[in-house]
Amino acid sequence: MSESRPVIELRGLSKDYGSGDSTITVLSELSLSIEEGEFVGVVGASGSGKTTLMNILGCLDSPTRGNYLLNGTDVSGYNDDQLSRIRNASIGFVFQSFNLVEQLTVLENVEVPLFYNRTPRKHRRAICMEQIEAVGLGHRLRHHPSQLSGGECQRVAIARALANNPAILLTDEPTGNLDTKIGQEVLNLFHNLHEDGRTIIMVTHNPEIALSLPRVIELRDGRVEDDHAARTFLDRMEVH
Amino acid sequence: MFLERVIEVWGLGLRNIWRNKLRSFLTMLGMIFGVGSVIAMLSVGAGARHEILSAIQELGIRNIIVNSVKPPEETTEETTEDVWKDKYGLTFEDADYITAALPSVERLLRVNRIPKRIWYRSKRLEGAVLGVAPEYLETFALDVSRGRRFTEMDSRIRARVCLVRRSFVKQLNTTEDAIGMWIKIGTQPFQIIGLLADEEFKSHTREALAIDGVSQEIYIPYSTSMHIFGTANYVQRGGSHEYSEIDLDQIVITAKRDEDVFITSRILKTMLDNMHEKVDYNIIVPLELMRQRENTSRVFNLVMILIASISLLVGGIGIANIMLASITERTKEIGIRRALGARRNDIVWQFLTETLAIAVIGGLFGCLAGIAGTQGIVALTSWKAIIEPHYVGLSLGISLTVGVVFGIYPARRAAFMDPIKALRRE
Numbered sequence: 001m002s003e004s005r006p007v008i009e010l011r012g013l014s015k016d017y018g019s020g021d022s023t024i025t026v027l028s029e030l031s032l033s034i035e036e037g038e039f040v041g042v043v044g045a046s047g048s049g050k051t052t053l054m055n056i057l058g059c060l061d062s063p064t065r066g067n068y069l070l071n072g073t074d075v076s077g078y079n080d081d082q083l084s085r086i087r088n089a090s091i092g093f094v095f096q097s098f099n100l101v102e103q104l105t106v107l108e109n110v111e112v113p114l115f116y117n118r119t120p121r122k123h124r125r126a127i128c129m130e131q132i133e134a135v136g137l138g139h140r141l142r143h144h145p146s147q148l149s150g151g152e153c154q155r156v157a158i159a160r161a162l163a164n165n166p167a168i169l170l171t172d173e174p175t176g177n178l179d180t181k182i183g184q185e186v187l188n189l190f191h192n193l194h195e196d197g198r199t200i201i202m203v204t205h206n207p208e209i210a211l212s213l214p215r216v217i218e219l220r221d222g223r224v225e226d227d228h229a230a231r232t233f234l235d236r237m238e239v240h
Numbered sequence: 241m242f243l244e245r246v247i248e249v250w251g252l253g254l255r256n257i258w259r260n261k262l263r264s265f266l267t268m269l270g271m272i273f274g275v276g277s278v279i280a281m282l283s284v285g286a287g288a289r290h291e292i293l294s295a296i297q298e299l300g301i302r303n304i305i306v307n308s309v310k311p312p313e314e315t316t317e318e319t320t321e322d323v324w325k326d327k328y329g330l331t332f333e334d335a336d337y338i339t340a341a342l343p344s345v346e347r348l349l350r351v352n353r354i355p356k357r358i359w360y361r362s363k364r365l366e367g368a369v370l371g372v373a374p375e376y377l378e379t380f381a382l383d384v385s386r387g388r389r390f391t392e393m394d395s396r397i398r399a400r401v402c403l404v405r406r407s408f409v410k411q412l413n414t415t416e417d418a419i420g421m422w423i424k425i426g427t428q429p430f431q432i433i434g435l436l437a438d439e440e441f442k443s444h445t446r447e448a449l450a451i452d453g454v455s456q457e458i459y460i461p462y463s464t465s466m467h468i469f470g471t472a473n474y475v476q477r478g479g480s481h482e483y484s485e486i487d488l489d490q491i492v493i494t495a496k497r498d499e500d501v502f503i504t505s506r507i508l509k510t511m512l513d514n515m516h517e518k519v520d521y522n523i524i525v526p527l528e529l530m531r532q533r534e535n536t537s538r539v540f541n542l543v544m545i546l547i548a549s550i551s552l553l554v555g556g557i558g559i560a561n562i563m564l565a566s567i568t569e570r571t572k573e574i575g576i577r578r579a580l581g582a583r584r585n586d587i588v589w590q591f592l593t594e595t596l597a598i599a600v601i602g603g604l605f606g607c608l609a610g611i612a613g614t615q616g617i618v619a620l621t622s623w624k625a626i627i628e629p630h631y632v633g634l635s636l637g638i639s640l641t642v643g644v645v646f647g648i649y650p651a652r653r654a655a656f657m658d659p660i661k662a663l664r665r666e
């Protein structure tokens with residue numbers, strides 16, 4: 001695990017919604033950096049801007065002010081096509097509600113990101129089968145999402161997020177729709193990925209989950225309230 | 241590589257269409273009717289045009305045909321005998337005067353119609369007897385398939401020879417060779433010397449040449465007909481007698497050049513107007529007919545285009561409507577694809593392809609429906625139709641155009657959705 005250069009760097013990043021008198025500032029003057037291989041939790045009260053932050057990190061949205069450097073490149077001024085390319089190549093999303101395309105099979109769902117970076121079909125198949133095997137669903141390739149359990153769906157979503165080998169994995173409450181046991185299994189999957197060196201950013205409401213993470217950023221009213229980057233192994237032991 | 245992608249996007253579109261079979265089919269109906277009516281109207285229109293053109297060509301583009309007709313007012317004078325005598329129609333003087341006065345006339349052919357019954361032994365046959373000059377046979381391309389035509393020599397010696405249609409021979413009901421056989425026109429014997437190739441005249445041609453009803457023509461030399469039968473026509477119908485005298489039943493004038501036809505016909509009309517008290521003739525100018533038909537077919541085409549455009553417009557709006565509904569339904573999918581890296585263009589292509597697929601499938605079915613409909617029309621009416629292979633290409637072209645025109649807006653709407661909002665949609 002090499003924690004050297006920042007994969008993500010935010011410099012005075014703000015996000016406003018609305019215009020004129022009704023403008024609300026959802027994120028204000030955020031500055032933080034996340035190194036390669038980190039597993040970061042994002043916590044905060046409802047409405048504190050967690051999802052907004054994730055959308056910006058995931059290049060689904062652009063900041064109103066400030067800069068977002070991804071792998072050292074400032075992407076804050078990118079246009080739609082450029083952002084699409086970044087999402088495709090560098091970002092893996094895992095959503096709370098899985099967000100699989102119902103009309104497509106498991107295999108086809110995982111293939112979607114590779115379809116948009118023009119990977120030839122045969123090659124694509126091979127990569128995706130491998131990813132699906134890795135999450136233990138090799139026997140479900142031709143099933144449709146409606147035929148799978150919630151936990152299985154989320155594992156397909158993880159396989160899909162990893163299909164393009166992205167620089168960062170973004171996930172907003174991945175266990176929110178799952179019961180505790182299945183949620184734990186999915187969480188373990190993320191821990192394994194972290195151990196393999198993946199950079200992961202995870203929004204969670206669950207304090208227990210948050211406490212199991214090496215670093216937690218707490219948002220309040222669009223500002224960083226706390227950044228427990230230095231939390232030690234001992235601190236965690238005390239809580240348990 | 242590019243092709244592979246195109247195939248994949250089409251595959252995706254077709255799968256979506258197949259998933260919603262009923263809805264897709266209903267959406268296609270507009271295209272099916274639109275393209276179907278285009279094809280049906282085109283082929284019927286082409287058939288009608290072809291029919292008219294070939295009839296006019298049969299009549300000859302440089303010819304002007306003048307028929308004697310019974311004048312509308314019944315001004316008949318009673319003779320002492322108990323018969324009706326009636327003299328009308330084109331006269332020998334007319335013919336001489338036209339030939340002398342009109343330098344643009346290359347030749348003038350006289351035709352004598354003989355309304356006599358035809359007999360073979362004791363069997364009565366159906367036929368219309370026409371006394372014509374040998375050149376008349378050339379003018380209307382009356383070729384013999386067997387035997388020979390009559391010639392200048394036959395005319396000069398007033399030979400009792402005749403040419404008949406093949407189908408006329410069938411009436412003889414004999415296995416013997418028809419050529420050389422003798423038939424009777426009225427009481428006069430004539431020998432069959434040639435069989436005309438059995439391509440009957442088109443109905444337009446028959447009308448113009450005043451060949452009545454279903455009967456087949458029998459041609460005899462003009463000179464013979466004048467010598468034997470003369471200009472007096474005596475017809476006995478039921479109990480009444482009809483006696484009429486017509487010098488010339490028909491004249492066929494051939495202009496020297498194509499450009500002369502109109503002016504010749506105009507002068508001819510003025511001349512005949514002056515020389516005849518009653519309108520006991522009618523002038524048929526094939527070239528003029530052709531111009532008229534071209535004009536009417538232009539109107540017909542316009543109406544056709546209008547109807548087709550309306551049905552295609554309705555079809556297109558139907559497609560756009562369904563695509564908009566489909567996009568609303570699939571907002572989530574669009575959000576997911578965008579989050580995973582689809583560019584706006586990718587989304588445009590995905591939905592445009594689907595629209596095109598619906599339009600093209602609808603168009604091809606419409607082409608089939610149009611061909612089937614045309615066959616139906618042909619079977620039920622006396623219309624002719626011409627179905628050409630390029631109609632398939634045309635249908636494709638039309639449906640692609642409709643697909644693009646009505647698919648681009650829904651597709652762009654899908655592509656310009658905010659991915660975040662789209663993702664939030666359940």
Ligand SMILES: Nc1ncnc2c1ncn2[C@@H]1O[C@H](COP(=O)(O)OP(=O)(O)OP(=O)(O)O)[C@@H](O)[C@H]1O
Nearest residue numbers: 017018024026044045046047048049050051052053
């Ligand atoms: N498109 C938008 N237009 C206007 N306001 C918005 C928009 N999106 C989010 N907001 C506002 O921004 C604030 C932060 O929203 P956000 O979704 O980031 O919160 P969150 O921390 O993810 O909350 P939760 O824990 O409930 O998911 C909220 O007050 C929300 O109403």
Ligand SMILES: [Mg+2]
Nearest residue numbers: 050051052172
């Ligand atoms: Mg949220």
